[in-house]
Amino acid sequence: MKIFKTLFFISLVTAVLCSCKPDQLKPVETDKSAPGTVSNIKTLSRPGTVKLTYTLPSDQDLLYVLAEYTDKYGKVIQAKASYYTDSLVIQGFADSAVHKMSVYAVDRSENKSAPVVLDVKALAPPVFGIKSSLVLAEDFGGVNVSYSNPNEADIAIVVSYKDSLGYFVNNETIYTKSKQGSFTSRGFSSKSTVFGVYVRDRWNNRTDTVFKTLTPFFEKQLDKSKFRTVILPTDIGDYGSGLVISNLWDNVINANSNMWHSRGDAGTPMHITFELGVTAKLSRFVLWQRPGAYIFNHGNPKRYEIWGSTNPPLDGSFNNWTLLKSCVSVKPSAQAPGVNSQADVDAAARGEEWNIPLDAPKVRYIRVVILENWIGGPQAHIAEMAFYGSDN
Known part of the structure; x- marks a missing residue:
C-alpha cells in the first residue's frame, strides 16, 4: 500500500509540472487598448542631440x-525614456x-499610442566644431595634433599619412x-610627409579630413651611457644597498634589485638630480615603476615633476x-593600491610616457621631484627612465 501511495504522489506531481507552459516571457498585462498620446511636446536643439519635454498620458x-526618426x-534611430521622467534625449x-x-x-502590453509627428532639428554634431579647431604641427618624430572639444563629446581622432605608394x-x-588637449602621433623619420586627420563619434558621424604636409623633427633616444649621478645639497640621494640613482639608466626594468630607492624616512616633496651628458632639446620621456606587487603602490610616484637646467x-x-612637465600617474582600473587588473600590469610594463612642450628650452641636467607616492608614505622608488629628443 505504501508503495502504491508513493507512486500515485509522484505521478500527480509530474502531471502538475508537465501542465505548466513556459509563458513567463509574455507581457504581464495583455490588454489590446492603446494608451493615450504624449502631449505638450517641446524641443530643445543641442549639438548632435535633441531633447524633448512633454506631458505623459494618464494611463x-x-x-x-x-x-x-x-x-x-x-x-531608423530610436530612443526610450521610462514613465518616471517627462523628458527624452535623442543623440547621434x-x-x-x-x-x-x-x-x-x-504600455506594459507593448501597445503603442497613435504617433505624434513633429519636425526636429539638432545643431551640428560636435565632431564638426572639433574639426574646425584642429591644429597640426611638426613635432619630434611625428605630427602634433591639438583640438578643442567644449561639449566633452566622446570622439575618436584618427591620424593617417600618405605612404610611398600614395595611399593614406x-x-x-x-x-x-577631454574639453581640449593635444597629442603627438610618432614613428616618422625627418622627411616631408602628408598627414591627414579626421574626427568621428560613436554613431560613426565623421568629418572631412584635414591635410597638412609637415617635416617631423629628428628624434632619438639619448645615450644612457653618458648619464651620470649629480648630488646637490638639497637632494635626497640614495637609500644605499645598491639601490642608487644610476640604476635609473641601467636598462633593467623588471628587477627589484635594480632601481633607485630613497631613504625610508625621506618625506615628500623630495628630489634627485642627474646629468644627461649632452645638452638636448627633449621631446619626451618614459618612467617605469618599481615592478611586481609595487606597481601603482607603495613608493612609486603618483604626482611628480621633471625639471631641466643647463x-x-x-x-x-x-x-x-x-619646469618641463607636471605628471599625475593614472591607474587604468582605478582600483585601490595593491589590487591590479591586467590593464594595470600592461600599463606599468609599457611605462608612463610624457611629452615635453615644444617651447621648452634645451637642458643638460634633470631633476625629478616626487610630490606624492601611491600610499602617501615618506619613501619613493623608480625602476628606470629614458629620454628622447635631439642633441644636435
Missing part, C-alpha cells in the same frame, strides 16, 4: 515613451537638417572626451631650473 499601465543614412544626429520624428506612448594609412586613433646652482636651489 495607469504606461511603461515608456518612444521617439524615432530616420537619419540621413536611411537608418549626423546633420542639422530637419527630420520628421514620431513620438509614442507605450591610419597611424593612430586617439579616443577622448647650469644648476651649486647650492641645490631651484634657481636656473625650468
Whole structure:
C-alpha cells in the first residue's frame, strides 16, 4: 500500500509540472487598448542631440515613451525614456537638417499610442566644431595634433599619412572626451610627409579630413651611457644597498634589485638630480615603476615633476631650473593600491610616457621631484627612465 501511495504522489506531481507552459516571457498585462498620446511636446536643439519635454498620458499601465526618426543614412534611430521622467534625449544626429520624428506612448502590453509627428532639428554634431579647431604641427618624430572639444563629446581622432605608394594609412586613433588637449602621433623619420586627420563619434558621424604636409623633427633616444649621478645639497640621494640613482639608466626594468630607492624616512616633496651628458632639446620621456606587487603602490610616484637646467646652482636651489612637465600617474582600473587588473600590469610594463612642450628650452641636467607616492608614505622608488629628443 505504501508503495502504491508513493507512486500515485509522484505521478500527480509530474502531471502538475508537465501542465505548466513556459509563458513567463509574455507581457504581464495583455490588454489590446492603446494608451493615450504624449502631449505638450517641446524641443530643445543641442549639438548632435535633441531633447524633448512633454506631458505623459494618464494611463495607469504606461511603461515608456518612444521617439524615432530616420537619419540621413536611411537608418531608423530610436530612443526610450521610462514613465518616471517627462523628458527624452535623442543623440547621434549626423546633420542639422530637419527630420520628421514620431513620438509614442507605450504600455506594459507593448501597445503603442497613435504617433505624434513633429519636425526636429539638432545643431551640428560636435565632431564638426572639433574639426574646425584642429591644429597640426611638426613635432619630434611625428605630427602634433591639438583640438578643442567644449561639449566633452566622446570622439575618436584618427591620424593617417600618405605612404610611398600614395595611399593614406591610419597611424593612430586617439579616443577622448577631454574639453581640449593635444597629442603627438610618432614613428616618422625627418622627411616631408602628408598627414591627414579626421574626427568621428560613436554613431560613426565623421568629418572631412584635414591635410597638412609637415617635416617631423629628428628624434632619438639619448645615450644612457653618458648619464651620470649629480648630488646637490638639497637632494635626497640614495637609500644605499645598491639601490642608487644610476640604476635609473641601467636598462633593467623588471628587477627589484635594480632601481633607485630613497631613504625610508625621506618625506615628500623630495628630489634627485642627474646629468644627461649632452645638452638636448627633449621631446619626451618614459618612467617605469618599481615592478611586481609595487606597481601603482607603495613608493612609486603618483604626482611628480621633471625639471631641466643647463647650469644648476651649486647650492641645490631651484634657481636656473625650468619646469618641463607636471605628471599625475593614472591607474587604468582605478582600483585601490595593491589590487591590479591586467590593464594595470600592461600599463606599468609599457611605462608612463610624457611629452615635453615644444617651447621648452634645451637642458643638460634633470631633476625629478616626487610630490606624492601611491600610499602617501615618506619613501619613493623608480625602476628606470629614458629620454628622447635631439642633441644636435
